[in-house]
Amino acid sequence: MPLREQNYWLTTVEMPRSAESPALPARVDIAVIGAGFTGLSAALTLARRGAKVAVLEAEAIGWGASSRNGGMVLTGMKLGVNQLISRYGRERTQRMYAASLASIDCVEQIVREEEIDCDFSRCGHLEVACKRKHFDDYARQAEVIAREFNHELRVVQRSELSSEIGSSIYYGGMVDEVSAGLNPARYVAGLGRAAMKAGAEICERTRVESLQRESRQGEAGWKINSSRGSLWARDIFVGTSGYTGRATPALQKKIIPIGSFIITTEVLPEQLAHELSPRNRMIYDSKNYLYYYRLTPERRMLFGGRAAFFPENDRTIRRSAEILRRGMIDVYPQLRDAKVEYVWGGTLDFAFDIMPHAGQIDGMYYAVGYAGHGVAMATYQGQRIAELIAGDKPENPFVGIPFPGAPLGLYNGRPWFLPFAGMWYKVLDWVS
Numbered sequence: 001m002p003l004r005e006q007n008y009w010l011t012t013v014e015m016p017r018s019a020e021s022p023a024l025p026a027r028v029d030i031a032v033i034g035a036g037f038t039g040l041s042a043a044l045t046l047a048r049r050g051a052k053v054a055v056l057e058a059e060a061i062g063w064g065a066s067s068r069n070g071g072m073v074l075t076g077m078k079l080g081v082n083q084l085i086s087r088y089g090r091e092r093t094q095r096m097y098a099a100s101l102a103s104i105d106c107v108e109q110i111v112r113e114e115e116i117d118c119d120f121s122r123c124g125h126l127e128v129a130c131k132r133k134h135f136d137d138y139a140r141q142a143e144v145i146a147r148e149f150n151h152e153l154r155v156v157q158r159s160e161l162s163s164e165i166g167s168s169i170y171y172g173g174m175v176d177e178v179s180a181g182l183n184p185a186r187y188v189a190g191l192g193r194a195a196m197k198a199g200a201e202i203c204e205r206t207r208v209e210s211l212q213r214e215s216r217q218g219e220a221g222w223k224i225n226s227s228r229g230s231l232w233a234r235d236i237f238v239g240t241s242g243y244t245g246r247a248t249p250a251l252q253k254k255i256i257p258i259g260s261f262i263i264t265t266e267v268l269p270e271q272l273a274h275e276l277s278p279r280n281r282m283i284y285d286s287k288n289y290l291y292y293y294r295l296t297p298e299r300r301m302l303f304g305g306r307a308a309f310f311p312e313n314d315r316t317i318r319r320s321a322e323i324l325r326r327g328m329i330d331v332y333p334q335l336r337d338a339k340v341e342y343v344w345g346g347t348l349d350f351a352f353d354i355m356p357h358a359g360q361i362d363g364m365y366y367a368v369g370y371a372g373h374g375v376a377m378a379t380y381q382g383q384r385i386a387e388l389i390a391g392d393k394p395e396n397p398f399v400g401i402p403f404p405g406a407p408l409g410l411y412n413g414r415p416w417f418l419p420f421a422g423m424w425y426k427v428l429d430w431v432s
């Protein structure tokens with residue numbers, strides 16, 4: 001099969017479609033912007049509690065990062081634990097780590113309760129060290145994580161690494177058995193169906209263009225202007241991730257959209273697939289400019305990375321296919337002759353401090369900044385912020401932490417500095 005510039009996951013699922021109603025609802029309790037993991041898990045939670053919810057989605061259910069990702073349901077956060085502790089202190093970091101574990105339980109529970117057929121499996125993740133120094137740090141990290149968070153990681157020496165991965169280029173690894181894998185397109189499709197079944201109205205091809213405060217019958221709220229007309233909502237929850245745009249300028253200025261790209265090979269023979277990943281882990285390496293990879297349930301090798309820093313377009317996607325294929329063969333020379341059948345890209349949302357953020361901004365609720373760790377955390381934040389909107393006081397250690405913008409305010413939502421950031425991270429990977 002010739003290379004297709006298409007998201008492989010979408011070939012494995014029929015996405016639900018929202019009812020084609022000619023008009024938007026005139027008035028809702030909560031308008032959720034974005035139909036990815038964040039928005040749909042919020043809509044599901046709110047609708048189950050009897051709220052009138054509309055999800056406004058510019059494109060289609062799961063169109064954003066939620067159907068395009070690697071399907072790795074990971075413990076921890078993008079930043080290392082020592083950095084987190086020095087920035088936020090022990091107590092808050094312990095709560096953050098606990099939230100990262102709870103977020104996987106949260107995905108598992110939704111999958112079970114809603115009977116979502118998405119190949120969820122607690123297969124664990126493997127981090128592999130590209131340098132001796134990185135490997136030496138694994139033992140220190142595992143010790144801190146065991147002591148501070150009561151969570152066990154297993155350090156794998158280079159001599160034993162072949163039981164985890166069929167590649168000889170790494171200096172060792174670290175395994176976390178709690179992480180999971182799933183098919184993200186099937187998961188987001190299931191979330192969409194569950195939210196609709198609970199009573200949420202999902203309005204596809206409805207781009208929110210502007211928001212203004214407006215009271216109705218003495219109740220404070222928002223007038224929402226969209227490409228399909230306007231509606232009124234008491235509360236707004238923004239879950240637009242790397243696709244955050246002009247409708248929410250305060251948030252747009254705090255989020256850097258960064259491209260990430262994925263290829264998948266043809267279906268591999270069973271024996272070869274077993275040799276490449278004997279325990280079927282979710283795998284990523286220790287670089288800043290990292291590769292992440294896994295077998296799909298159908299036994300394709302899925303191999304991803306930040307091949308280009310700019311978000312996806314025809315040019316960045318095509319270039320990425322070749323860059324990623326070379327990266328994959330460096331890791332797995334056994335795949336030299338394997339055909340690459342799919343390539344696609346998506347946009348990650350990085351905050352300037354590389355942390356998830358949630359709470360309220362300009363009177364609107366939001367949850368963003370997952371930095372490539374969003375499958376579990378976006379689901380969790382959608383649920384937690386929905387509970388907050390419903391009047392609960394849910395545990396959420398990411399609410400209230402400082403949410404920095406660009407230094408000197410030198411950013412208006414157009415990431416002119418991405419090529420420099422890309423070069424900077426490559427330099428860091430050389431020297432670290």
Ligand SMILES: Cc1cc2nc3c(=O)[nH]c(=O)nc-3n(C[C@H](O)[C@H](O)[C@H](O)COP(=O)(O)OP(=O)(O)OC[C@H]3O[C@@H](n4cnc5c(N)ncnc54)[C@H](O)[C@@H]3O)c2cc1C
Nearest residue numbers: 034036037038058064065066069070072208241346374375
């Ligand atoms: C290639 C890639 C690989 C990744 N791999 C992993 C992984 O393996 N593990 C992991 O944990 N995370 C991974 N991630 C990150 C993860 O996919 C995201 O963090 C997560 O999907 C974010 O979900 P979300 O619902 O917040 O945003 P999204 O799924 O991006 O949804 C946002 C939605 O908002 C809509 N929108 C934007 N503006 C408007 C508007 N004005 N009006 C209406 N709608 C609007 C968009 O159309 C979009 O559908 C990856 C991301 C990418 C791109």
